[in-house]
Amino acid sequence: MAEGIDPGAAGASGEVLTGDPMVRVEGLRRSYGTGEHAVHALRGVGLTVGRxxxxxxxxxxxxxxxxxxxxxxxxxxxxxxSVSVDGVDLAGLGERGLLRLRRDRIGFVFQSFGLIPILTAAENVGVPLRIREADPREREERVALLLSLVGLDGHAAQRPGELSGGQQQRVAIARALANRPALLIADEPTGQLDAETGMVVMNLIRAVVRSEGVTALVATHDAQWLGLADRVLELNDGEVVEDHGPR
Known part of the structure; x- marks a missing residue:
């Protein structure tokens, strides 16, 4: 992390932090397949996301x-x-470096929840801390805090199959925040939820972004999201075609 940046500062005030961007993307291209059957997923995308x-x-x-x-x-x-996250150029990292970056600096939330069925909600949230070999007391305190933050402190002992879809996604959000990431990436986090539950989850993500001082990138088809975001980037055919909001 860049020196002089307090990752919790945004949480106290709700203001976007200034300084070096959390994410910088320049000239990004990605295609799948070859020849006439190639799919050009990204065509020279450039953007920055502030802390x-x-x-x-x-x-x-x-x-x-x-x-x-x-x-x-x-x-x-x-x-x-190129892609840089928290001042680190991803191209300069080997597989171990990328693994550490994903483990320590980035939290992921997916449409499919991705919880481990045999583990309780608390155990699912604690998985990243176990991987990092965090002190057991620290782990328990962090898990309890996060479950409280997402409104599930009374469901710690329940397994995913005993929770609703919205509750499972809340557990997934808590797990993504376990290692205090600088960046939260959420890909269609409300895709499997009804409109009402989806709005609850969207407001929750906004709240935890503020309270934890996290930067967040959220991909969505849901128009309700747009009013909650600081900025809205629209992609079309692999290019950024609209950028609404302050840079």
């Missing part, structure tokens, strides 16, 4: 949203261009 910003990515299916998030999260490699 403490909540940015929504909108666009129809196939516009490049998921590809962009996967590249920013270090889950895929671009054909051309």
């Amino acid at each position: 403490g910003e909540l940015v929504a990515l909108k666009g129809r299916s196939g516009s490049g949203k998921t590809t962009l998030l996967n590249l920013i999260g270090g889950l895929d490699t671009p054909d051309a261009g």
